[in-house]
Amino acid sequence: MIGSITPGEMEALRLSLEVASRSVLFSLPIAVLVAWVLTRAHFPGRTVLDAFVHLPLVLPPVAVGYVLLILFGSHGPLGGWLKRHLGIELAFTTAGAALATAVMTFPIMVRAIRIALETVDRGLEAAARTLGAGPLDRFFTITLPLMLPGVLAGAVTAFAAGLGEFGAVITFAANIPGVTRTLPLALYTEMQSPSGDLPAARLATISIVLGLFGLVLSELLARRVRRLLGRR
Protein backbone atom coordinates (compact mmCIF):
# COMPACT_ATOMS: atom_id res chain seq x y z
CA MET A 1 0.00 0.00 0.00
CA ILE A 2 1.02 3.61 -0.32
CA GLY A 3 0.46 4.55 3.34
CA SER A 4 -1.67 7.27 4.94
CA ILE A 5 -1.88 10.93 4.10
CA THR A 6 0.44 13.21 6.08
CA PRO A 7 -0.58 16.65 7.45
CA GLY A 8 1.62 18.30 4.82
CA GLU A 9 -0.21 16.49 2.04
CA MET A 10 -3.57 17.41 3.59
CA GLU A 11 -2.41 21.01 3.56
CA ALA A 12 -1.53 20.73 -0.14
CA LEU A 13 -4.95 19.25 -0.89
CA ARG A 14 -6.71 21.98 1.08
CA LEU A 15 -4.66 24.66 -0.69
CA SER A 16 -5.41 23.20 -4.10
CA LEU A 17 -9.12 23.26 -3.34
CA GLU A 18 -8.91 26.83 -2.02
CA VAL A 19 -6.87 28.10 -4.97
CA ALA A 20 -9.15 26.42 -7.51
CA SER A 21 -12.32 27.72 -5.80
CA ARG A 22 -11.04 31.28 -5.56
CA SER A 23 -9.87 31.18 -9.15
CA VAL A 24 -13.30 30.01 -10.37
CA LEU A 25 -15.23 32.52 -8.25
CA PHE A 26 -13.05 35.33 -9.48
CA SER A 27 -13.00 34.44 -13.17
CA LEU A 28 -16.57 33.17 -13.68
CA PRO A 29 -18.33 36.56 -13.95
CA ILE A 30 -15.55 37.88 -16.20
CA ALA A 31 -15.71 34.74 -18.34
CA VAL A 32 -19.49 35.18 -18.77
CA LEU A 33 -18.98 38.80 -19.78
CA VAL A 34 -16.14 37.99 -22.21
CA ALA A 35 -18.11 35.08 -23.69
CA TRP A 36 -21.08 37.41 -24.19
CA VAL A 37 -18.91 40.06 -25.86
CA LEU A 38 -17.24 37.49 -28.13
CA THR A 39 -20.60 35.97 -29.16
CA ARG A 40 -22.93 38.93 -29.36
CA ALA A 41 -20.96 42.15 -29.78
CA HIS A 42 -19.58 43.24 -33.12
CA PHE A 43 -16.56 45.49 -32.94
CA PRO A 44 -13.29 45.78 -34.90
CA GLY A 45 -10.94 44.22 -32.32
CA ARG A 46 -13.02 41.10 -31.69
CA THR A 47 -10.65 38.62 -33.33
CA VAL A 48 -7.73 40.07 -31.39
CA LEU A 49 -9.62 39.78 -28.09
CA ASP A 50 -10.58 36.21 -28.99
CA ALA A 51 -6.92 35.32 -29.65
CA PHE A 52 -5.83 37.09 -26.46
CA VAL A 53 -8.31 35.11 -24.34
CA HIS A 54 -7.04 31.85 -25.79
CA LEU A 55 -3.36 32.77 -25.44
CA PRO A 56 -2.80 30.78 -22.16
CA LEU A 57 -3.79 27.61 -24.04
CA VAL A 58 -0.79 27.90 -26.38
CA LEU A 59 1.80 29.71 -24.25
CA PRO A 60 4.17 27.83 -21.96
CA PRO A 61 2.61 28.19 -18.47
CA VAL A 62 5.95 29.45 -17.20
CA ALA A 63 5.72 32.34 -19.67
CA VAL A 64 2.26 33.22 -18.33
CA GLY A 65 3.65 33.17 -14.77
CA TYR A 66 6.52 35.38 -15.89
CA VAL A 67 4.19 37.96 -17.51
CA LEU A 68 2.04 37.95 -14.35
CA LEU A 69 5.13 38.56 -12.27
CA ILE A 70 6.09 41.53 -14.44
CA LEU A 71 2.56 42.99 -14.28
CA PHE A 72 1.47 42.05 -10.76
CA GLY A 73 4.81 41.91 -8.91
CA SER A 74 4.99 44.45 -6.11
CA HIS A 75 6.99 46.76 -8.42
CA GLY A 76 4.93 45.99 -11.52
CA PRO A 77 2.50 48.54 -12.98
CA LEU A 78 -0.63 46.74 -11.71
CA GLY A 79 0.85 45.06 -8.65
CA GLY A 80 2.34 48.32 -7.41
CA TRP A 81 -0.98 50.10 -7.75
CA LEU A 82 -2.88 47.32 -5.96
CA LYS A 83 -0.37 47.35 -3.08
CA ARG A 84 -0.41 51.14 -2.67
CA HIS A 85 -4.16 51.69 -2.95
CA LEU A 86 -5.80 48.48 -1.79
CA GLY A 87 -3.04 46.85 0.21
CA ILE A 88 -3.34 43.71 -1.93
CA GLU A 89 -0.21 41.65 -2.63
CA LEU A 90 -0.42 38.92 -5.23
CA ALA A 91 3.08 37.67 -5.96
CA PHE A 92 4.03 34.75 -3.70
CA THR A 93 0.60 34.61 -2.00
CA THR A 94 -2.37 32.23 -2.11
CA ALA A 95 -4.38 34.91 -3.90
CA GLY A 96 -1.59 35.11 -6.47
CA ALA A 97 -1.76 31.35 -7.00
CA ALA A 98 -5.51 31.76 -7.56
CA LEU A 99 -4.90 34.56 -10.08
CA ALA A 100 -2.36 32.47 -12.01
CA THR A 101 -4.81 29.55 -12.00
CA ALA A 102 -7.64 31.80 -13.15
CA VAL A 103 -5.65 33.07 -16.11
CA MET A 104 -4.64 29.56 -17.13
CA THR A 105 -8.16 28.10 -16.91
CA PHE A 106 -9.89 31.17 -18.38
CA PRO A 107 -9.95 29.89 -21.99
CA ILE A 108 -11.58 26.60 -20.92
CA MET A 109 -14.32 28.48 -19.13
CA VAL A 110 -14.94 31.05 -21.87
CA ARG A 111 -15.11 28.29 -24.46
CA ALA A 112 -17.78 26.30 -22.56
CA ILE A 113 -19.85 29.40 -21.80
CA ARG A 114 -19.61 30.60 -25.37
CA ILE A 115 -20.91 27.34 -26.78
CA ALA A 116 -23.79 27.49 -24.29
CA LEU A 117 -24.60 31.07 -25.23
CA GLU A 118 -24.62 30.24 -28.93
CA THR A 119 -27.32 27.63 -28.37
CA VAL A 120 -29.64 30.09 -26.58
CA ASP A 121 -32.65 30.78 -28.83
CA ARG A 122 -32.60 34.51 -29.53
CA GLY A 123 -36.30 34.26 -30.28
CA LEU A 124 -36.91 33.73 -26.57
CA GLU A 125 -35.03 36.93 -25.81
CA ALA A 126 -37.14 38.74 -28.40
CA ALA A 127 -40.26 37.33 -26.73
CA ALA A 128 -39.05 38.59 -23.35
CA ARG A 129 -38.52 41.98 -24.93
CA THR A 130 -42.10 42.16 -26.16
CA LEU A 131 -43.16 41.30 -22.60
CA GLY A 132 -41.44 44.39 -21.24
CA ALA A 133 -38.00 43.09 -20.20
CA GLY A 134 -35.06 45.47 -20.72
CA PRO A 135 -31.52 44.27 -21.64
CA LEU A 136 -30.20 43.39 -18.14
CA ASP A 137 -33.55 41.94 -17.09
CA ARG A 138 -33.55 39.73 -20.20
CA PHE A 139 -30.00 38.60 -19.55
CA PHE A 140 -30.60 37.54 -15.97
CA THR A 141 -34.08 36.04 -16.39
CA ILE A 142 -33.78 34.38 -19.81
CA THR A 143 -30.28 34.20 -21.28
CA LEU A 144 -28.32 33.27 -18.16
CA PRO A 145 -30.69 30.52 -16.95
CA LEU A 146 -30.76 29.02 -20.45
CA MET A 147 -26.96 28.94 -20.72
CA LEU A 148 -26.57 27.68 -17.16
CA PRO A 149 -25.64 24.09 -18.15
CA GLY A 150 -22.67 25.44 -20.09
CA VAL A 151 -21.71 27.89 -17.36
CA LEU A 152 -21.75 25.11 -14.75
CA ALA A 153 -19.86 22.71 -16.97
CA GLY A 154 -17.27 25.40 -17.67
CA ALA A 155 -16.91 26.24 -13.99
CA VAL A 156 -16.52 22.63 -12.89
CA THR A 157 -14.05 21.80 -15.66
CA ALA A 158 -12.04 24.94 -14.87
CA PHE A 159 -12.12 23.99 -11.19
CA ALA A 160 -10.84 20.49 -11.89
CA ALA A 161 -8.13 21.84 -14.19
CA GLY A 162 -7.30 24.54 -11.62
CA LEU A 163 -6.54 21.93 -8.95
CA GLY A 164 -3.55 20.87 -10.99
CA GLU A 165 -2.18 24.14 -12.37
CA PHE A 166 1.62 24.01 -12.04
CA GLY A 167 3.85 26.15 -14.24
CA ALA A 168 2.16 29.52 -13.88
CA VAL A 169 1.62 29.06 -10.14
CA ILE A 170 5.20 28.08 -9.32
CA THR A 171 6.58 30.94 -11.43
CA PHE A 172 4.27 33.67 -10.10
CA ALA A 173 3.53 32.46 -6.55
CA ALA A 174 6.53 30.21 -5.86
CA ASN A 175 6.44 26.96 -3.89
CA ILE A 176 5.80 28.05 -0.29
CA PRO A 177 4.49 25.32 2.04
CA GLY A 178 1.06 26.24 3.43
CA VAL A 179 0.76 29.29 1.15
CA THR A 180 1.21 28.28 -2.46
CA ARG A 181 2.31 24.64 -2.34
CA THR A 182 -0.73 23.06 -3.98
CA LEU A 183 -1.07 19.39 -4.93
CA PRO A 184 1.06 19.45 -8.11
CA LEU A 185 3.71 21.58 -6.43
CA ALA A 186 3.85 19.21 -3.47
CA LEU A 187 4.04 16.27 -5.90
CA TYR A 188 6.91 17.94 -7.76
CA THR A 189 8.72 18.66 -4.46
CA GLU A 190 8.40 15.04 -3.32
CA MET A 191 9.74 13.81 -6.64
CA GLN A 192 12.86 15.90 -6.12
CA SER A 193 13.48 14.19 -2.76
CA PRO A 194 15.16 10.75 -2.58
CA SER A 195 12.56 9.47 -0.07
CA GLY A 196 9.57 10.91 -1.90
CA ASP A 197 8.34 7.90 -3.88
CA LEU A 198 5.44 6.95 -1.62
CA PRO A 199 4.22 10.53 -0.91
CA ALA A 200 4.43 11.24 -4.64
CA ALA A 201 2.30 8.19 -5.37
CA ARG A 202 -0.28 9.31 -2.78
CA LEU A 203 -0.42 12.84 -4.19
CA ALA A 204 -0.75 11.57 -7.74
CA THR A 205 -3.60 9.28 -6.67
CA ILE A 206 -5.41 12.18 -4.95
CA SER A 207 -5.04 14.27 -8.11
CA ILE A 208 -6.45 11.54 -10.32
CA VAL A 209 -9.42 10.91 -8.02
CA LEU A 210 -10.19 14.65 -7.75
CA GLY A 211 -9.96 15.12 -11.50
CA LEU A 212 -12.27 12.20 -12.21
CA PHE A 213 -14.72 13.37 -9.58
CA GLY A 214 -14.76 16.87 -11.09
CA LEU A 215 -15.43 15.66 -14.62
CA VAL A 216 -18.18 13.26 -13.56
CA LEU A 217 -19.80 16.00 -11.43
CA SER A 218 -19.69 18.37 -14.38
CA GLU A 219 -21.50 15.86 -16.60
CA LEU A 220 -24.11 15.07 -13.94
CA LEU A 221 -24.81 18.74 -13.32
CA ALA A 222 -25.20 19.45 -17.01
CA ARG A 223 -27.60 16.53 -17.39
CA ARG A 224 -29.67 17.63 -14.45
CA VAL A 225 -30.02 21.20 -15.69
CA ARG A 226 -30.88 19.98 -19.18
CA ARG A 227 -33.68 17.89 -17.69
CA LEU A 228 -34.90 20.92 -15.77
CA LEU A 229 -35.08 22.82 -19.04
CA GLY A 230 -36.99 20.02 -20.66
CA ARG A 231 -34.40 19.27 -23.31
CA ARG A 232 -33.44 15.71 -22.65
Place this chain on the structure above:
Amino acid sequence: MLKATLLKRRDGFTLHAQLQAPTPGVVALFGRSGCGKTTLVNLISGLLEPDEGRVELDGTVLTDTRAGISVPVEKRRVGYVFQDARLFPHLSVLANLRYGQKRAAAAAPLIVFDEVIALLGIQSLLERRPHQLSGGERQRVALGRALLSQPTLLLLDEPLAALDAARREEVLPYLEALRDRLSIPMVYVSHQFDEVLRLATHVVLMEAGSVVAQGSPAEVSLLPQLREIIGPEAVGAVLDGRVVKVDATIADLQLGHGALRVSLREARVGSLLRVQVLARDVIIATEPPHGLSVRNALEGTISALTLEQQEAAVLVTVDIGGAAILSRVTTEAVEALGLKPGLKVWALVKAVSTRGHAFHLRTA
Protein backbone atom coordinates in the same frame (compact mmCIF):
# COMPACT_ATOMS: atom_id res chain seq x y z
CA MET B 1 -57.05 53.53 -35.76
CA LEU B 2 -53.87 51.64 -36.55
CA LYS B 3 -51.85 53.44 -39.21
CA ALA B 4 -48.56 52.27 -40.60
CA THR B 5 -46.39 53.36 -43.50
CA LEU B 6 -43.20 51.38 -43.63
CA LEU B 7 -40.20 50.83 -45.87
CA LYS B 8 -37.62 48.14 -45.20
CA ARG B 9 -34.95 46.77 -47.54
CA ARG B 10 -33.25 43.57 -46.54
CA ASP B 11 -31.26 40.98 -48.48
CA GLY B 12 -32.70 41.95 -51.83
CA PHE B 13 -36.27 42.04 -50.50
CA THR B 14 -38.15 45.30 -50.22
CA LEU B 15 -41.16 45.76 -48.03
CA HIS B 16 -43.13 48.89 -48.78
CA ALA B 17 -46.45 48.77 -47.04
CA GLN B 18 -49.20 51.10 -46.04
CA LEU B 19 -52.09 50.10 -43.90
CA GLN B 20 -54.86 51.81 -42.10
CA ALA B 21 -57.36 49.86 -40.03
CA PRO B 22 -60.09 50.69 -37.53
CA THR B 23 -59.54 49.74 -33.87
CA PRO B 24 -60.50 47.73 -31.98
CA GLY B 25 -60.86 44.85 -34.39
CA VAL B 26 -58.83 42.12 -36.01
CA VAL B 27 -56.66 43.21 -38.93
CA ALA B 28 -55.71 40.18 -40.98
CA LEU B 29 -52.48 40.35 -42.97
CA PHE B 30 -53.13 37.85 -45.71
CA GLY B 31 -50.83 36.69 -48.48
CA ARG B 32 -48.64 33.88 -49.69
CA SER B 33 -45.61 32.74 -47.71
CA GLY B 34 -42.71 35.11 -48.19
CA CYS B 35 -44.80 38.15 -49.12
CA GLY B 36 -43.52 40.12 -46.14
CA LYS B 37 -46.28 39.62 -43.56
CA THR B 38 -43.94 38.66 -40.74
CA THR B 39 -41.54 41.47 -41.64
CA LEU B 40 -44.43 43.92 -41.44
CA VAL B 41 -45.48 42.59 -38.04
CA ASN B 42 -41.90 42.76 -36.77
CA LEU B 43 -41.69 46.37 -37.92
CA ILE B 44 -44.91 47.20 -36.05
CA SER B 45 -43.61 45.43 -32.92
CA GLY B 46 -40.31 47.30 -33.08
CA LEU B 47 -38.27 44.08 -33.16
CA LEU B 48 -37.18 45.29 -36.59
CA GLU B 49 -36.31 48.92 -37.36
CA PRO B 50 -37.69 50.33 -40.62
CA ASP B 51 -35.46 52.24 -43.05
CA GLU B 52 -38.23 54.80 -43.24
CA GLY B 53 -41.72 55.00 -41.90
CA ARG B 54 -44.22 55.66 -39.23
CA VAL B 55 -46.48 53.57 -36.99
CA GLU B 56 -49.32 55.12 -35.07
CA LEU B 57 -51.82 53.41 -32.80
CA ASP B 58 -54.89 55.31 -31.56
CA GLY B 59 -53.00 58.61 -31.71
CA THR B 60 -49.79 57.34 -30.09
CA VAL B 61 -46.73 57.38 -32.32
CA LEU B 62 -44.68 54.19 -31.90
CA THR B 63 -42.24 54.76 -34.75
CA ASP B 64 -41.47 57.85 -36.79
CA THR B 65 -38.11 57.78 -38.55
CA ARG B 66 -38.39 61.41 -39.64
CA ALA B 67 -39.07 62.67 -36.14
CA GLY B 68 -36.48 60.26 -34.75
CA ILE B 69 -39.06 58.43 -32.65
CA SER B 70 -38.76 54.73 -31.94
CA VAL B 71 -40.36 53.48 -28.75
CA PRO B 72 -38.20 50.55 -27.51
CA VAL B 73 -39.92 47.18 -27.89
CA GLU B 74 -39.93 46.63 -24.12
CA LYS B 75 -41.84 49.89 -23.61
CA ARG B 76 -44.21 49.56 -26.56
CA ARG B 77 -46.83 47.47 -24.80
CA VAL B 78 -47.31 45.39 -27.90
CA GLY B 79 -48.16 41.76 -27.20
CA TYR B 80 -46.67 39.28 -29.65
CA VAL B 81 -47.78 35.69 -30.15
CA PHE B 82 -45.17 33.90 -32.26
CA GLN B 83 -45.76 31.01 -34.62
CA ASP B 84 -43.57 28.79 -32.40
CA ALA B 85 -45.09 30.04 -29.09
CA ARG B 86 -41.65 30.78 -27.62
CA LEU B 87 -42.56 29.86 -24.06
CA PHE B 88 -39.59 30.08 -21.70
CA PRO B 89 -38.51 26.44 -21.22
CA HIS B 90 -36.95 26.98 -17.78
CA LEU B 91 -40.15 28.45 -16.30
CA SER B 92 -43.47 26.85 -15.40
CA VAL B 93 -46.61 27.82 -17.27
CA LEU B 94 -47.59 30.04 -14.34
CA ALA B 95 -44.21 31.81 -14.32
CA ASN B 96 -44.47 32.27 -18.09
CA LEU B 97 -47.89 33.87 -17.68
CA ARG B 98 -46.66 36.14 -14.91
CA TYR B 99 -43.52 37.21 -16.77
CA GLY B 100 -45.14 39.99 -18.76
CA GLN B 101 -47.73 40.77 -16.10
CA LYS B 102 -45.03 41.62 -13.55
CA ARG B 103 -43.34 43.95 -15.96
CA ALA B 104 -46.51 45.73 -17.11
CA ALA B 105 -47.00 49.29 -15.93
CA ALA B 106 -48.42 49.55 -12.44
CA ALA B 107 -51.57 51.19 -13.82
CA ALA B 108 -54.85 49.41 -13.13
CA PRO B 109 -54.64 46.18 -15.16
CA LEU B 110 -57.32 45.95 -17.82
CA ILE B 111 -56.80 42.26 -18.26
CA VAL B 112 -57.13 40.24 -15.11
CA PHE B 113 -55.28 36.97 -14.47
CA ASP B 114 -58.32 34.89 -13.55
CA GLU B 115 -60.24 36.15 -16.53
CA VAL B 116 -57.50 35.18 -18.98
CA ILE B 117 -57.08 31.76 -17.38
CA ALA B 118 -60.81 31.15 -17.70
CA LEU B 119 -61.06 32.57 -21.21
CA LEU B 120 -58.24 30.35 -22.48
CA GLY B 121 -59.07 27.29 -20.38
CA ILE B 122 -55.52 26.87 -19.04
CA GLN B 123 -56.26 26.49 -15.32
CA SER B 124 -55.13 22.87 -15.23
CA LEU B 125 -51.83 23.62 -16.99
CA LEU B 126 -50.38 26.18 -14.57
CA GLU B 127 -47.96 23.85 -12.79
CA ARG B 128 -46.63 22.26 -15.95
CA ARG B 129 -43.47 22.98 -17.90
CA PRO B 130 -43.72 24.07 -21.56
CA HIS B 131 -42.30 20.77 -22.83
CA GLN B 132 -45.21 18.96 -21.18
CA LEU B 133 -47.80 20.84 -23.26
CA SER B 134 -49.34 19.97 -26.60
CA GLY B 135 -48.94 22.38 -29.50
CA GLY B 136 -52.42 23.82 -29.02
CA GLU B 137 -51.95 24.25 -25.27
CA ARG B 138 -48.64 25.97 -25.89
CA GLN B 139 -50.27 28.52 -28.17
CA ARG B 140 -53.04 29.18 -25.64
CA VAL B 141 -50.46 29.81 -22.92
CA ALA B 142 -48.51 32.08 -25.27
CA LEU B 143 -51.74 34.00 -25.93
CA GLY B 144 -52.37 34.34 -22.20
CA ARG B 145 -48.83 35.47 -21.56
CA ALA B 146 -49.09 38.18 -24.22
CA LEU B 147 -52.50 39.33 -22.96
CA LEU B 148 -51.36 39.60 -19.34
CA SER B 149 -48.59 41.99 -20.32
CA GLN B 150 -51.50 44.45 -20.73
CA PRO B 151 -50.86 45.20 -24.40
CA THR B 152 -52.48 48.04 -26.30
CA LEU B 153 -52.02 45.99 -29.48
CA LEU B 154 -51.78 42.25 -29.95
CA LEU B 155 -49.73 40.84 -32.82
CA LEU B 156 -50.32 37.23 -33.86
CA ASP B 157 -47.89 35.81 -36.38
CA GLU B 158 -49.49 32.67 -37.82
CA PRO B 159 -50.18 31.29 -34.35
CA LEU B 160 -51.91 28.22 -35.81
CA ALA B 161 -49.54 27.43 -38.67
CA ALA B 162 -47.53 24.87 -36.70
CA LEU B 163 -50.67 22.99 -35.62
CA ASP B 164 -52.58 20.23 -37.38
CA ALA B 165 -56.22 20.72 -38.36
CA ALA B 166 -57.63 19.30 -35.11
CA ARG B 167 -55.39 21.50 -32.96
CA ARG B 168 -56.28 24.56 -35.02
CA GLU B 169 -59.94 23.91 -34.35
CA GLU B 170 -59.06 23.68 -30.66
CA VAL B 171 -57.45 27.15 -30.58
CA LEU B 172 -59.66 29.10 -33.01
CA PRO B 173 -62.67 29.44 -30.68
CA TYR B 174 -60.39 31.06 -28.07
CA LEU B 175 -59.21 33.59 -30.62
CA GLU B 176 -62.83 34.35 -31.50
CA ALA B 177 -63.60 34.78 -27.81
CA LEU B 178 -60.71 37.24 -27.43
CA ARG B 179 -61.96 39.27 -30.36
CA ASP B 180 -65.50 39.39 -29.01
CA ARG B 181 -64.81 39.97 -25.30
CA LEU B 182 -61.67 42.11 -25.13
CA SER B 183 -61.34 45.38 -26.93
CA ILE B 184 -57.67 44.98 -27.81
CA PRO B 185 -56.77 45.67 -31.42
CA MET B 186 -55.20 42.63 -33.03
CA VAL B 187 -53.06 42.10 -36.10
CA TYR B 188 -53.41 38.53 -37.30
CA VAL B 189 -51.00 37.12 -39.86
CA SER B 190 -52.18 34.16 -41.87
CA HIS B 191 -51.89 32.41 -45.17
CA GLN B 192 -55.09 30.42 -44.55
CA PHE B 193 -58.11 32.28 -45.87
CA ASP B 194 -60.58 30.35 -43.70
CA GLU B 195 -58.84 31.68 -40.58
CA VAL B 196 -59.09 35.17 -41.98
CA LEU B 197 -62.79 34.66 -42.64
CA ARG B 198 -63.40 33.51 -39.10
CA LEU B 199 -61.50 36.23 -37.33
CA ALA B 200 -60.92 39.33 -39.40
CA THR B 201 -62.80 42.61 -39.28
CA HIS B 202 -60.35 44.21 -41.72
CA VAL B 203 -58.27 42.46 -44.35
CA VAL B 204 -54.93 43.61 -45.76
CA LEU B 205 -53.81 41.71 -48.86
CA MET B 206 -50.08 41.51 -49.40
CA GLU B 207 -48.00 40.43 -52.32
CA ALA B 208 -44.24 40.64 -52.86
CA GLY B 209 -43.64 43.10 -50.06
CA SER B 210 -46.53 45.43 -50.87
CA VAL B 211 -50.07 45.93 -49.70
CA VAL B 212 -52.17 45.34 -52.83
CA ALA B 213 -55.62 45.94 -51.32
CA GLN B 214 -57.38 46.35 -48.01
CA GLY B 215 -60.89 46.72 -46.64
CA SER B 216 -63.62 44.79 -44.88
CA PRO B 217 -63.73 41.03 -45.61
CA ALA B 218 -66.86 41.60 -47.70
CA GLU B 219 -65.15 44.28 -49.80
CA VAL B 220 -61.92 42.35 -50.20
CA SER B 221 -63.73 39.13 -51.19
CA LEU B 222 -64.86 40.81 -54.41
CA LEU B 223 -61.42 42.00 -55.46
CA PRO B 224 -59.37 40.42 -58.27
CA GLN B 225 -56.23 40.78 -56.10
CA LEU B 226 -57.65 38.17 -53.71
CA ARG B 227 -58.32 35.79 -56.59
CA GLU B 228 -54.64 36.07 -57.51
CA ILE B 229 -53.73 34.71 -54.08
CA ILE B 230 -56.35 32.06 -53.33
CA GLY B 231 -57.05 30.89 -56.87
CA PRO B 232 -60.34 30.96 -58.86
CA GLU B 233 -61.85 27.87 -57.20
CA ALA B 234 -61.83 29.47 -53.72
CA VAL B 235 -63.30 32.79 -54.82
CA GLY B 236 -66.64 33.74 -53.35
CA ALA B 237 -68.46 36.72 -51.92
CA VAL B 238 -68.25 37.17 -48.17
CA LEU B 239 -71.45 38.42 -46.62
CA ASP B 240 -71.95 39.70 -43.06
CA GLY B 241 -75.54 39.82 -41.84
CA ARG B 242 -77.79 39.47 -38.87
CA VAL B 243 -79.86 36.35 -38.31
CA VAL B 244 -83.53 37.39 -38.54
CA LYS B 245 -85.24 34.02 -38.52
CA VAL B 246 -84.29 30.50 -37.48
CA ASP B 247 -86.24 27.44 -38.40
CA ALA B 248 -84.72 24.00 -37.70
CA THR B 249 -81.39 23.94 -39.50
CA ILE B 250 -82.10 26.89 -41.78
CA ALA B 251 -81.35 30.46 -40.77
CA ASP B 252 -82.39 33.60 -42.61
CA LEU B 253 -79.66 36.17 -42.86
CA GLN B 254 -80.54 39.82 -43.51
CA LEU B 255 -78.39 41.20 -46.33
CA GLY B 256 -79.06 44.66 -47.69
CA HIS B 257 -82.59 44.46 -49.10
CA GLY B 258 -82.91 40.72 -49.21
CA ALA B 259 -82.39 37.68 -47.08
CA LEU B 260 -80.14 34.67 -47.62
CA ARG B 261 -81.19 31.29 -46.34
CA VAL B 262 -78.24 29.34 -45.00
CA SER B 263 -77.98 25.84 -43.68
CA LEU B 264 -76.69 26.09 -40.16
CA ARG B 265 -77.05 24.46 -36.79
CA GLU B 266 -77.06 26.53 -33.64
CA ALA B 267 -77.98 29.86 -35.18
CA ARG B 268 -79.65 32.36 -32.90
CA VAL B 269 -81.90 35.23 -33.90
CA GLY B 270 -80.05 38.51 -33.58
CA SER B 271 -76.54 37.09 -33.86
CA LEU B 272 -74.12 38.28 -36.51
CA LEU B 273 -73.15 35.72 -39.07
CA ARG B 274 -70.58 35.69 -41.83
CA VAL B 275 -71.01 33.40 -44.79
CA GLN B 276 -68.91 32.83 -47.84
CA VAL B 277 -70.80 31.90 -50.97
CA LEU B 278 -68.35 30.37 -53.43
CA ALA B 279 -68.69 31.82 -56.92
CA ARG B 280 -68.71 28.33 -58.46
CA ASP B 281 -71.86 27.49 -56.43
CA VAL B 282 -73.93 30.43 -57.73
CA ILE B 283 -76.19 30.15 -60.78
CA ILE B 284 -77.32 33.22 -62.71
CA ALA B 285 -80.86 33.44 -64.09
CA THR B 286 -82.25 36.22 -66.27
CA GLU B 287 -85.85 35.44 -65.22
CA PRO B 288 -87.39 34.69 -61.82
CA PRO B 289 -86.92 30.95 -61.38
CA HIS B 290 -89.80 28.45 -60.98
CA GLY B 291 -89.89 24.85 -59.92
CA LEU B 292 -86.35 24.69 -58.60
CA SER B 293 -85.15 23.20 -55.33
CA VAL B 294 -82.82 26.13 -54.77
CA ARG B 295 -83.79 28.11 -51.65
CA ASN B 296 -82.25 31.44 -52.55
CA ALA B 297 -83.05 33.58 -55.56
CA LEU B 298 -81.53 36.97 -54.86
CA GLU B 299 -82.67 39.71 -57.20
CA GLY B 300 -80.02 42.18 -58.33
CA THR B 301 -78.19 43.84 -61.17
CA ILE B 302 -74.90 42.89 -62.74
CA SER B 303 -72.28 45.43 -61.75
CA ALA B 304 -69.20 43.87 -63.32
CA LEU B 305 -67.99 41.06 -65.57
CA THR B 306 -64.37 39.92 -65.26
CA LEU B 307 -62.91 37.56 -67.82
CA GLU B 308 -60.65 34.82 -66.50
CA GLN B 309 -58.72 34.18 -69.66
CA GLN B 310 -56.96 30.95 -68.75
CA GLU B 311 -60.16 29.26 -67.60
CA ALA B 312 -62.52 30.50 -70.34
CA ALA B 313 -64.73 31.61 -67.46
CA VAL B 314 -66.27 34.89 -66.40
CA LEU B 315 -66.73 36.16 -62.89
CA VAL B 316 -70.04 37.99 -62.59
CA THR B 317 -70.58 40.49 -59.77
CA VAL B 318 -74.24 40.90 -58.88
CA ASP B 319 -75.25 43.88 -56.77
CA ILE B 320 -78.10 42.75 -54.53
CA GLY B 321 -78.58 46.13 -52.84
CA GLY B 322 -76.10 46.81 -50.05
CA ALA B 323 -74.22 43.61 -50.74
CA ALA B 324 -72.79 41.71 -53.70
CA ILE B 325 -72.64 38.11 -54.84
CA LEU B 326 -70.08 36.57 -57.14
CA SER B 327 -70.89 33.93 -59.71
CA ARG B 328 -68.50 32.08 -61.94
CA VAL B 329 -69.97 31.11 -65.31
CA THR B 330 -68.58 30.02 -68.67
CA THR B 331 -67.94 32.54 -71.43
CA GLU B 332 -70.49 30.57 -73.46
CA ALA B 333 -73.19 31.20 -70.82
CA VAL B 334 -72.41 34.92 -70.84
CA GLU B 335 -73.02 35.04 -74.58
CA ALA B 336 -76.12 32.82 -74.53
CA LEU B 337 -77.81 34.85 -71.76
CA GLY B 338 -76.49 38.21 -72.99
CA LEU B 339 -75.07 39.05 -69.58
CA LYS B 340 -73.79 42.62 -69.32
CA PRO B 341 -73.40 45.25 -66.65
CA GLY B 342 -76.75 46.81 -65.64
CA LEU B 343 -78.79 43.72 -66.51
CA LYS B 344 -81.38 42.60 -63.98
CA VAL B 345 -80.69 39.00 -62.85
CA TRP B 346 -81.42 36.46 -60.11
CA ALA B 347 -78.50 34.87 -58.28
CA LEU B 348 -79.42 31.33 -57.22
CA VAL B 349 -77.67 29.94 -54.15
CA LYS B 350 -78.37 26.55 -52.58
CA ALA B 351 -78.76 26.93 -48.82
CA VAL B 352 -76.63 23.82 -48.20
CA SER B 353 -73.73 25.15 -50.28
CA THR B 354 -73.05 27.74 -47.61
CA ARG B 355 -72.48 25.07 -45.01
CA GLY B 356 -68.95 24.99 -43.76
CA HIS B 357 -68.45 28.56 -44.74
CA ALA B 358 -70.67 30.12 -42.10
CA PHE B 359 -69.08 31.67 -39.04
CA HIS B 360 -70.60 33.17 -35.97
CA LEU B 361 -69.20 36.65 -35.68
CA ARG B 362 -70.45 38.11 -32.48
CA THR B 363 -73.24 36.63 -30.44
CA ALA B 364 -75.78 39.28 -29.57
